[in-house]
Amino acid sequence: MIYKELEKRAQLISEAIERFLPVVHPEGLYEASRHLVDAGGKRLRPSMLLIAAEAAGGNPKDMAPAAVSIELIHNFTLIHDDIMDNADIRRGRPSVHKLWGLSGAILAGDTLYSKAFQILGTTTARPELILAAMDVLSRTCTAICEGQWLDLDFEQRERVTEAEYMEMVEKKTGVLYGASARMGAVLSGASAEAAQGLDDFGRLTGMGFQIQDDVLDLTASEKVLGKKRGGDLAEGKKTLIMIHALANGVKVDVFGRKDATPEEIEKALIVLEKSGSIEYARSRAVELVERGKQALDVLPDTPARAILLELADYMISRGY
Amino acid sequence: MIYKELEKRAQLISEAIERFLPVVHPEGLYEASRHLVDAGGKRLRPSMLLIAAEAAGGNPKDMAPAAVSIELIHNFTLIHDDIMDNADIRRGRPSVHKLWGLSGAILAGDTLYSKAFQILGTTTARPELILAAMDVLSRTCTAICEGQWLDLDFEQRERVTEAEYMEMVEKKTGVLYGASARMGAVLSGASAEAAQGLDDFGRLTGMGFQIQDDVLDLTASEKVLGKKRGGDLAEGKKTLIMIHALANGVKVDVFGRKDATPEEIEKALIVLEKSGSIEYARSRAVELVERGKQALDVLPDTPARAILLELADYMISRGY
Numbered sequence: 001m002i003y004k005e006l007e008k009r010a011q012l013i014s015e016a017i018e019r020f021l022p023v024v025h026p027e028g029l030y031e032a033s034r035h036l037v038d039a040g041g042k043r044l045r046p047s048m049l050l051i052a053a054e055a056a057g058g059n060p061k062d063m064a065p066a067a068v069s070i071e072l073i074h075n076f077t078l079i080h081d082d083i084m085d086n087a088d089i090r091r092g093r094p095s096v097h098k099l100w101g102l103s104g105a106i107l108a109g110d111t112l113y114s115k116a117f118q119i120l121g122t123t124t125a126r127p128e129l130i131l132a133a134m135d136v137l138s139r140t141c142t143a144i145c146e147g148q149w150l151d152l153d154f155e156q157r158e159r160v161t162e163a164e165y166m167e168m169v170e171k172k173t174g175v176l177y178g179a180s181a182r183m184g185a186v187l188s189g190a191s192a193e194a195a196q197g198l199d200d201f202g203r204l205t206g207m208g209f210q211i212q213d214d215v216l217d218l219t220a221s222e223k224v225l226g227k228k229r230g231g232d233l234a235e236g237k238k239t240l241i242m243i244h245a246l247a248n249g250v251k252v253d254v255f256g257r258k259d260a261t262p263e264e265i266e267k268a269l270i271v272l273e274k275s276g277s278i279e280y281a282r283s284r285a286v287e288l289v290e291r292g293k294q295a296l297d298v299l300p301d302t303p304a305r306a307i308l309l310e311l312a313d314y315m316i317s318r319g320y
Numbered sequence: 321m322i323y324k325e326l327e328k329r330a331q332l333i334s335e336a337i338e339r340f341l342p343v344v345h346p347e348g349l350y351e352a353s354r355h356l357v358d359a360g361g362k363r364l365r366p367s368m369l370l371i372a373a374e375a376a377g378g379n380p381k382d383m384a385p386a387a388v389s390i391e392l393i394h395n396f397t398l399i400h401d402d403i404m405d406n407a408d409i410r411r412g413r414p415s416v417h418k419l420w421g422l423s424g425a426i427l428a429g430d431t432l433y434s435k436a437f438q439i440l441g442t443t444t445a446r447p448e449l450i451l452a453a454m455d456v457l458s459r460t461c462t463a464i465c466e467g468q469w470l471d472l473d474f475e476q477r478e479r480v481t482e483a484e485y486m487e488m489v490e491k492k493t494g495v496l497y498g499a500s501a502r503m504g505a506v507l508s509g510a511s512a513e514a515a516q517g518l519d520d521f522g523r524l525t526g527m528g529f530q531i532q533d534d535v536l537d538l539t540a541s542e543k544v545l546g547k548k549r550g551g552d553l554a555e556g557k558k559t560l561i562m563i564h565a566l567a568n569g570v571k572v573d574v575f576g577r578k579d580a581t582p583e584e585i586e587k588a589l590i591v592l593e594k595s596g597s598i599e600y601a602r603s604r605a606v607e608l609v610e611r612g613k614q615a616l617d618v619l620p621d622t623p624a625r626a627i628l629l630e631l632a633d634y635m636i637s638r639g640y
Contacts (some may be wrong), residue, residue: 025466026466026469026470026473028469028473029465029466029469080426080427080430083422083423083426084422084423084426084427102403102404102422103403103404103472104469104472106400106403106404106426107400107404107465107468107469107472109430110400110429110433110461110465111462111465111466113430113433113434113461114433114458114459114461114462114465115458115462117437117454117457117458117461118455118458118459118462121451121454121455121458126447127446127447127448127450127451128447130447130451131441131447131450131451131454134437134441134451134454135438135441137437138434138435138437138438138441139434139438141430141433141434141437142431142434142435142438145349145427145430145431145434146345146346146349146431148427149346149348149349149424149427150346152423152424152427153346153348
């Protein structure tokens with residue numbers, strides 16, 4: 001059932017993107033800006049915004065600009081992150097900087113950034129509500145920059161604490177889900193309590209989603225991942241799994257060794273299962289999602305609230 | 321007198337930046353974001369905003385957030401442009417990407433971008449006025465991206481028309497001056513006519529300023545320029561001067577020849593003086609500034625309006 005609910009909204013969002021972000025002069029810039037956006041993805045964040053608005057008593061029909069703005073901000077971060085990570089592939093397509101070069105990709109991201117605010121401004125709601133939503137969006141963008149900065153900083157460091165990791169995940173992934181849900185609430189004129197509950201829901205489930213992603217990198221089949229298992233391990237990424245392992249003196253020989261063989265990765269996987277590091281991360285992800293769901297207790301029991309609860313489970317249960 | 325007027329406002333703006341953009345955790349990100357901002361510059365754009373607000377009957381005391389937001393957007397574009405142009409020096413300092421690397425510079429720019437919207441949102445004015453100012457700012461950022469895209473595109477092309485060049489200059493430089501003046505008016509609750517007049521003033525004088533910059537690159541002394549004369553020529557930049565020369569069949573041998581000697585540059589300069597190409601660009605700059613000044617006819621004759629008229633002349637008369 002959640003699939004159908006998401007599918008329905010994803011289509012609505014794609015249509016709205018077509019409307020709000022047409023390819024106009026200079027065409028190259030808008031084609032570069034639309035490249036990743038058009039490659040799809042599940043539109044989880046804007047869908048969360050639409051469902052949150054419904055759960056807060058709003059009319060999702062009025063939320064198309066806000067939903068598009070969230071999706072554009074998400075794509076802007078992907079384009080700039082891919083430059084920083086030197087990532088060649090995204091959503092099965094060449095990344096924007098591979099096709100349009102460094103300058104083209106910086107500009108495509110910057111364009112999505114400003115378009116997001118421009119489009120959000122076309123929402124039909126009381127000015128003070130739109131202004132409150134803009135405040136959420138701009139604060140969130142700042143936090144995402146901070147999160148990405150921390151992530152890059154961690155690569156240079158020997159040790160990262162769990163608290164530091166959690167701050168990074170909250171800022172890099174959590175806050176945009178939190179903003180999605182909160183903006184849906186704010187633009188619906190919801191109470192501060194309902195808006196906070198939805199923000200917590202989005203932020204916590206978003207964090208759980210990201211940690212589960214790290215777990216899947218180690219445990220999912222290569223077919224599901226679409227890439228080699230244990231890539232994070234070989235790259236020396238300081239995931240919650242590795243932070244747990246390092247803190248407990250678990251030796252993982254392949255950590256940070258890009259030439260690790262599949263056999264060595266499998267061995268490391270067994271070591272990390274035995275040490276409880278994988279289970280630790282998995283349980284933290286589940287715990288975050290549970291806390292997120294509890295945050296919805298402040299909302300009345302509606303069909304939209306039920307969909308949000310299902311969405312939360314979906315976010316950490318998906319194969320990938 | 322204009323120097324004193326600008327000096328006074330520049331100081332006010334620098335103090336406001338300190339207040340609105342403190343260096344907080346993660347410090348490295350905020351130090352990178354502040355690097356260029358703190359290097360100064362004349363703060364022409366935010367000063368124009370403050371004076372425009374006064375000329376529109378507003379209280380410049382309420383405009384500090386808007387002025388800071390304009391200055392941050394300007395610096396964001398400089399940081400990202402320097403990456404694209406591979407420029408090592410800016411305002412006499414190493415550029416941000418030289419000190420913090422590509423990723424650091426992308427993130428520093430992105431942070432200034434979101435901070436600009438966040439800070440603008442703290443203005444004390446009616447919500448609909450703040451929303452109108454945000455609309456101006458986001459549209460302007462989109463236009464700046466388009467302008468930079470066109471500029472990069474021109475580098476790849478054999479010929480550029482004057483109309484294309486004017487569009488590029490309008491978007492890359494004009495609109496941010498236009499937005500500065502318009503935002504001052506909008507946030508002061510000015511009439512649509514006054515806001516449009518101030519927008520035209522900023523946009524046209526900003527374009528004149530940029531064209532004059534191209535003229536100075538050829539005609540100012542190296543001492544004033546702080547770099548070799550005729551750099552644009554050797555790099556093959558399609559300035560209005562070269563567009564005029566190419567359209568009139570004037571042969572400029574050193575165009576696009578990075579190994580051109582100072583003697584060859586001097587020779588080209590004489591050719592371009594003789595062909596009237598330099599004079600053509602100079603007169604277009606003067607004409608744009610004159611049109612900009614005329615756009616202020618809709619405003620009452622106040623001291624602030626007089627300062628704007630002086631500012632316009634200053635923008636194309638400065639040594640550099």
